Amino acid sequence: MKQFGKVAVLAGGNSAEREVSLRSGAAVLQALCEQGVDAFLFDPAEQPLLELVSLNVNRAFIALHGRGGEDGQVQAVLEVLGIPYTGSGILACALTMDKSKTKALWHGxxxxxxxxxxxxxxxxxxxxCAALLARLGGKVMVKPAHEGSSIGMGMAHTADELAVALKEAARFDGDMLVETWLSGPEYTVAVLAGEALPAIKVQTPHAFYDYAAKYQDNTTQYICPAELSDEQEKQVRDLAVAAFKAVGCEGWGRVDMMMNSNGQLQLLELNTVPGMTAKSLVPMAAKQVGISFPALVLQILATTLDA
Structure with missing residues (x-):
């Protein structure tokens, strides 16, 4: 795979999602090496990004989740260094890392x-809290506006619960998003090179799809195909692509959405660097259309060839 040159797989970092990122990076690195790509793991928490120049890196596969990796900061440094990288650019990453601003843009x-x-x-x-709860329908989800992996999230249906949930979310962020409760079901759609992959339906016995449901338990079900009619599947995929393009995303990403009590799809958030672990959803969707994990990793890396 000489066309890629020397590839740095960026993983780890200092965000609250460090451990997940390291697992993603290890899986990506293994896939690249198995296919003959000259790749190595690079942890920005342990060495400065400027060292990529002295290491003669030709391109970067970003597997950094959360702040410092998914918010445009690393992308900005790589732009200055002239190193092509996977995924979206500076502006799209910065915007989608902020759930509140992303929702405002979609709404607009x-x-x-x-x-x-x-x-x-x-x-x-x-x-x-009582007035806020009443305005948003009596039951809400509280999220740190700049975190991923369901970190710091909580639900509330009383004023006291909302106050507690806000304080918990504030441990992780200075901005807390309080969102009308959606009764589900939940769907996630990967977008690769501008095309939506098959939707995945997420079912969990937890009150909501929290960190434990994502990474620790074996009780969460990921259903793909997503038990949708052809018309519904098209609607879900079309909405994911529209949401992806609206914020200027490129390369690859994942759009999460849920249905409300009236069966209407509602966009939740967009991940510009989705997980690539054994439990991750983008590889699961790719498998449904015959794309193996190693092939998926290579396709994502190939998006840097035109950069």
Whole structure:
């Protein structure tokens, strides 16, 4: 695979998703090496990105999840260094890392997303939880606006529960997104080179799809094909591609959405560097259309050849 040159797989980092990122990076590295790509693991938490120049790196496969890797910072450094990289550019990464601003953009472009409010850390002591809860339908999901992997998330259907959930989310972020509760089901759609892969239906016995359901338990079910009619499958995929393009994403990513109580799809968030672990969803969707994990990794890396 000489056309790729020397490839640095960026994984680890300092975000709350470090451990997941290291697992993603290890899987990507193995797949690349098995296919003859000259690749190695590079952890920005252990060595400065500027060392990529002295290491004569030709391109980077970004497997960094969360802040410092999925928010445009690493992408900006790689741009300055002139090193092509996988995934979206600086602006799209910075935007989609902020769930509140992404929802606002989607809403402004007429794409469906649940009603929500953003509470800052400075407002915690004065927010009227009862009024906020009533405005958003009586039951809500609280999320740190700049975290992934369901870190710091909590649900609330009383004012006291909302106050607790906000304080928990504030441990991870200065902005907390409070979103109208969606009763499901939940779907996730991978987008690769502008095309949607088959939708995956996510079912968990947990109250919601939290960190344990994603990475620790074996009780979560990932159903692909997603038990949708052909028309519904097309609707889900078309919405994912529209959401992906609306924020300027490129290369690959994953769009998460749920249905509300009326059966209407509502966009949740967009991941510009989705997980690539044994339990990850993008490889599962790719497998449904005959793309093996090694082939998927190579296809993602190939998007850097035109950079």
């Amino acid at each position: 472009m007429g794409l469906p997303t649940a009603a929500a409010a953003t509470i800052t850390a400075s407002e915690l002591s004065t927010v009227d």
